[in-house]
Amino acid sequence: MEELLTGLRACAEPTRLRLLALAARGAFCVMDFADILGQSQPRLSRHLRLLVEAGLLERQREGANVWLALPQAATPAGSLVRSLLARLPEDDACLVADRRHAARVLADRARIASESFRSKGADWDEMRALGLPAAAVEHALLAALPAVDLGRVLDIGTGTGALLEVLAPRIDSGLGIDASRQMLALARARLAKPGLGHCAVRLGDMYRLPLPDAAFDLVVLQMILHYAEDPAAAMAEAARVLRPRGRLLVVDLAAHGRAECRERLAHRWLGFADDRIADLFRTVGLAPSPAISVPGPLEIRLWGATSLAPVAAKQPELESTQ
Ligand SMILES: C[S@@+](CC[C@H](N)C(=O)[O-])C[C@H]1O[C@@H](n2cnc3c(N)ncnc32)[C@H](O)[C@@H]1O
Structure with a gap:
């Protein structure tokens, strides 16, 4: 009281x-x-x-x-x-x-x-910069997820917060993390609309998320892993904040040969092969599900995985009193 x-x-x-x-x-x-x-x-x-x-x-x-x-x-x-x-x-x-x-x-x-982005010659909308089919990716992502009750959602490398806005009607709360203050300024402007009060963004690094363990039902890494110097570490951190049986979704470029992405857009990796992502999932205790493909000038793939439930502690057998 x-x-x-x-x-x-x-x-x-x-x-x-x-x-x-x-x-x-x-x-x-x-x-x-x-x-x-x-x-x-x-x-x-x-x-x-x-x-x-x-x-x-x-x-x-x-x-x-x-x-x-x-x-x-x-x-x-x-x-x-x-x-x-x-x-x-x-x-x-x-x-x-x-x-x-x-x-x-x-x-x-x-x-x-x-x-500020323009003065640095950067483009905050990478899908547009690469001519990727953003609407088709959004459609595939929505189709890959349940239509309701996604619970607590974390969007790592949220950029302008577009994904949170799209998922907002299906979630209890949404948090976007990004390492760029300029991106966060754009995200905050986007999320200040009616009906988005349950979505917020915060400054943070994907390798050291300022968040407790097992706090989210769904974690998304969309178009960020190809920047990661150490994708395994980023994946481990994403898995840490996922609750048991929670879902991790990676949306990124399939393996490609466009080397100019390294210089022009500072990509660290030229996309990812299914095997590599599946290995990363398994290493951090996630069970991969089949990938979904979105064709375009560069193919985008959606890789999903589920966090395994902790193994229940075996109950000691009761000693017979007879
Ligand atoms: C290409 S954008 C993708 C944005 C958004 N996920 C989307 O799909 O539209 C990549 C984002 O990752 C962020 N980023 C890069 N390195 C990061 C890091 N170490 N920790 C958190 N965010 C990072 C960038 O600031 C940028 O907003």
């Missing part, structure tokens, strides 16, 4: 309720909140601290920035804050204005990120 009262007290203030309503649209820094609400940073920092202490917001440090976001829905504070926010009138003039300002802040961030 004390926890509930603390949560309710923390929400019961106009600015704090507005901050929570914004956080339901995506993660923001204090500076963004100050810009959106037109209030001073010290004042907002005090409100935000209260919300964090009550467990209604979570802080995530990313270099010099601290991001504030709603906790995952599965936590008591997460479900409390979401059920309170569901009662807010969508057409409240103050909230409508906040959402409009927030959309501007997110669009600015996405513009800065894409300018």
Whole structure:
């Protein structure tokens, strides 16, 4: 009861309720909140601290920035804050204005990120850069997965978060990890749409995921393994965070001979053969299933595998009392 009262007290203030309503649209820094609400940073920092202490917001440090976001829905504070926010009138003039300002802040961030990519001559949309059939890949991926209840999903190397958006209607929660702050800025702008409040992104390295063991029902590595210096280590880390009987999906290029991908797009590997991926799966305790092919200028393959259930400890046989 004390926890509930603390949560309710923390929400019961106009600015704090507005901050929570914004956080339901995506993660923001204090500076963004100050810009959106037109209030001073010290004042907002005090409100935000209260919300964090009550467990209604979570802080995530990313270099010099601290991001504030709603906790995952599965936590008591997460479900409390979401059920309170569901009662807010969508057409409240103050909230409508906040959402409009927030959309501007997110669009600015996405513009800065894409300018930064352009100035480096990079392209964040690799499928487009290679002329790959992104829609067909998406279709194959959706067809390969159950239509509902995918549970907790982790997208490693999420890029602009497109996969999370596609999977959103089928999942309880979605987390994207990426090593690039610019990619994360684009992903946050994408995920700040209605209906995507259960999806979030975080800075992280695929070799050292900032996540506990066995935390996800589905883990996806889409178009990232060909960058990995050490695919076995990346796969082991993905398997670590997968729950027993959870599913790992690797979507990547089939083995190909386009050597220019090394120089032009910094690929480490020119795709993968089925045997290699199956070996990697087995090495980390995953049982491979048959691969699915998506033809195109470069063939894309979807390799799935299931995490084996831990072997149940053998019960000692009861000694006969007779
Ligand atoms: C080609 S993009 C693929 C993005 C997304 N998965 C998709 O299919 O559209 C590869 C992504 O992997 C990310 N990445 C590369 N190395 C990484 C690492 N060590 N840890 C996490 N992300 C990494 C890049 O920043 C980039 O966003």
